Amino acid sequence: MEPLKSTPLSVEHERLNALMAPFGGWHMPIQYEGIIAEHKWCRGQAALFDICHMGEFLFTGDIVASGLEEVFTFSVASIPVGRSRYGFLLNENGGIIDDLIVFxxxxxxxxxxxxxxxxxxxxxxxxxxxxxxxxxxxxxxxxKLDLQGPLSREVLTAVAGPEIASIPYFKFIKTQVLGADAIVSRTGYTGELGYEIFLPAEKTVELWHRLLADERVKPAGLGARDVLRLEVGYSLYGSDIDEATTPLEAGLEAFVNFDKGFVGKEALLKQRAEGTARTKVAFQVGSRRSPRHDYEICFEGERVGTVTSGVFSPMLGCGIGIGYVTPAVATLGAPLTIRQEKVSMEATVVELPFYRGGSLRS
Structure with missing residues (x-):
């Protein structure tokens, strides 16, 4: 096995006694104070996440003539300067190589x-x-640092300037942060008001300390981030979507522009005409028990699918999850049983998102 990679903040995580674990080939913080406490802080205050493990590519040239316009499931050429767009990089079979954002x-x-x-x-x-x-x-x-939570705007304007306050959702600005060129984007993965800050790697530790000096900010790990994103129904690559899954199966057709060319389009058109053999479904458990990845999803005693993500939701006070089932079962209110060996819990098919009270568009 290849050694795990570390972000520029690895020493800082150790100083904070973070629980560390492998994630996507990186040595990453799972929690500091605790997953529930960090989740609660993000929903009510401002949480700081180390997201330096994410990848960034820069393209320069003619968007159309270069072929970039036909790489993704969305149009790059039609994105206004200063805005971003979410979508997919697909293989020939329509499977998701990755979900990503283009700025x-x-x-x-x-x-x-x-x-x-x-x-x-x-x-x-x-x-x-x-x-x-x-x-x-x-x-x-x-x-890359993510500052997320209803107080994130107040915190970040004090560090990066008042122009931060006027950035609309899914828009970004090029600015100076701590004297370095940076991009501050009004995006995130939590369902709360928040910002993603891209800056030179060597400035990351300084910004980390500067933000944590504010008593309204606490560090949060990938454990809280996973609960936050699932509560608002966001998919996790490698669990909920992958190269064997298409956007149609995942209920993400809204991020596919069939009016343009892209690799995998023909496969998706065929699948759309014939129908999918499975579809993503969201379910809510009737207790505080947590469904887990790879648990069986059953309907009337028969296995009909598999859980891909599941957690205990602090906001709902019960277990929640998503998974893939046969299409006939994916109807609102359908009763399901989630089980794994001796574990069994009753659940009901619900709409996404599970939690709708976030400050995302505040």
């Missing part, structure tokens, strides 16, 4: 932000589809 920095410049475990695979796949332009992997040189 339109200038008419001839874009930044692609990808998941940590797929950096090399993504860079190779995108590079192979380009016929022009300059495409660089700047992941190692780029630091």
């Amino acid at each position: 339109r920095i200038a008419p001839d410049e874009a930044m692609v932000v990808v998941n940590a475990a797929t950096i090399d695979k993504d860079f190779a796949a995108i590079s192979a589809r380009l016929s022009g332009g300059e495409f660089r992997n700047v992941s190692a040189a780029t630091g």
Whole structure:
């Protein structure tokens, strides 16, 4: 096995006595004070996440002539400068190589932000589809901190300037943070008001300390982040979506633009015409028990699918999860049984998101 990679903040995590564990090939903090406490702080105050493990690519050139316009399931050329767009990089079978966000920095410049475990695979796949332009992997040189929570705007404006306060959802600005060129984006993975801050890797520790000096901010690990994202129904790559899963099966067709060309389009059109053999479903457990990845999903005593993500939701006070089932079972209110060996819990099919009270669009 290859040794785990570390972010620029690894020493800081050790100083805070974080519980560390492997994630996507990286040595990452799972929790500091505790998952529930960190989750609660993010929902009510402002939580700081080390997301330096994510990948960043920079493209410079003609968006259309280079072929970049046909790489993803969405149009890059139609993204206004200063805005970003979420979607997919697919294989020929329509399977999801990765879910990602593209930031339109200038008419001839874009930044692609990808998941940590797929950096090399993504860079190779995108590079192979380009016929022009300059495409660089700047992941190692780029630091990334996420400040999330209803107080994040007040906290960040004190550090990065008042212009932060006027950034709309899914828009970003190029600015100076601690004297360095940075991108501050009004995006996140928690369902709360929040910001993603991209800056030179060597400035990450300084910004970490500066933000944590504010008593309204506490560090949060990947454990809380997973609970937060599942409560608002966001998919996790490698668990809920992967190369064997299409956006149609995952209920994410809204992020596929069939009016343009992209790799995997023909496979998706065929699947849309024929129907999918399985579909993603959200369910709520009738107790505080937590469903787990790979638990069986059963209907009327028969196994009909598999859980891909599940947690105890502090906001709902019960277990929640998502998984894939046969389409006939994916109806609101359908009774399910989630089981694994001697573990069994009753659940009901519900709509996403589970939790709707976040400050995301505040």
